[in-house]
Amino acid sequence: MHETGMAYEILNIVSKTLDKHPGKRLLSVKVNIGQMAAVVPELLQSAYTSLIFQTPLDHSRLDIQIIPVQGNCLNCNKTFTLEEFVFACPYCLSQDLKVTHGDELHISSIEVE
Amino acid sequence: MAVITVERNILEKNEQVAEQNRNQFIKLKLPVFNLLSSPGSGKTTLLEKLLPRLMDKSPGVIEGDLHTNRDAERIDMLGVPVVQIVTKGGCHLDALLVKNALQQLDLENIHLLFIENVGNLVCPASYDLGEYKKIVIISTTEGDDKPIKYNTMFSKADLCVINKTDLLPYVEFDIEKAKDFAKQVNPTLEFIQTSAKTGNGLDDLATWIRSQSII
Numbered sequence: 001m002h003e004t005g006m007a008y009e010i011l012n013i014v015s016k017t018l019d020k021h022p023g024k025r026l027l028s029v030k031v032n033i034g035q036m037a038a039v040v041p042e043l044l045q046s047a048y049t050s051l052i053f054q055t056p057l058d059h060s061r062l063d064i065q066i067i068p069v070q071g072n073c074l075n076c077n078k079t080f081t082l083e084e085f086v087f088a089c090p091y092c093l094s095q096d097l098k099v100t101h102g103d104e105l106h107i108s109s110i111e112v113e
Numbered sequence: 114m115a116v117i118t119v120e121r122n123i124l125e126k127n128e129q130v131a132e133q134n135r136n137q138f139i140k141l142k143l144p145v146f147n148l149l150s151s152p153g154s155g156k157t158t159l160l161e162k163l164l165p166r167l168m169d170k171s172p173g174v175i176e177g178d179l180h181t182n183r184d185a186e187r188i189d190m191l192g193v194p195v196v197q198i199v200t201k202g203g204c205h206l207d208a209l210l211v212k213n214a215l216q217q218l219d220l221e222n223i224h225l226l227f228i229e230n231v232g233n234l235v236c237p238a239s240y241d242l243g244e245y246k247k248i249v250i251i252s253t254t255e256g257d258d259k260p261i262k263y264n265t266m267f268s269k270a271d272l273c274v275i276n277k278t279d280l281l282p283y284v285e286f287d288i289e290k291a292k293d294f295a296k297q298v299n300p301t302l303e304f305i306q307t308s309a310k311t312g313n314g315l316d317d318l319a320t321w322i323r324s325q326s327i328i
Contacts, residue, residue, distance in 0.1 A: 001236050
């Protein structure tokens, strides 16, 4: 959903970061995409490739890390991955959970030379 | 070769404007509700029936549609201040569109604000508008498994309105199944059943709205 717009925003933010490091060439961008974020990684990848084509950022890579939906059970204190977003602790079946990961749309770092 | 930390959100632009909106609403002590659903669930009709029950709260409405002012015209007929956002293709409202629309409302004299989002159960879930609460509306003519199909939306909602209950005798929709599916992805989700056509449940909905104090 909106992968092209997101690729555009990624490149916007990356360009601003590169402005602070003149003379450096972009090698790759590392992004974290949560499973609940409704983003299709392949579409984000191809949107990125299309947008950098024949620009100074051509040949840079988009490294997408998919972050599973993770929860912490406030009842038994265990941490686990939520399967199919079913909000129940697989250990004690409590629904008293805190979701700690899975909604990320985050640029963590870039690699330059 | 060097690694440079970025640590920024892809949608940070929208998040920043949403925070500005949210701070403005808190300053004004203005509860704002984002109405979300697929097209045709009855959002506008529900508002038409709900608003007369809340006129003492001086409500205002922001309408979002791809095209036409038709929904805003319907709200305008009730004497409620309304702004129509026409996205011309945008499938969701974003914080900047809402911020601009707010400038057309006399917010000092509005004490309750509804934002009727574009009919879409996918994209609006990802675009914070700065609202206080999200209300997702599902109608009985849709599948009762909608909540697990559109899990991101239902997981982020505060209230689920099940509309068109007057059609229950004619459809396969199982209310308890729909609620169970929704509770799987959002255990604290609240539910209200309504028929915008007959008026059933509208008093309950108005009561819920009134109970949502922003303070």
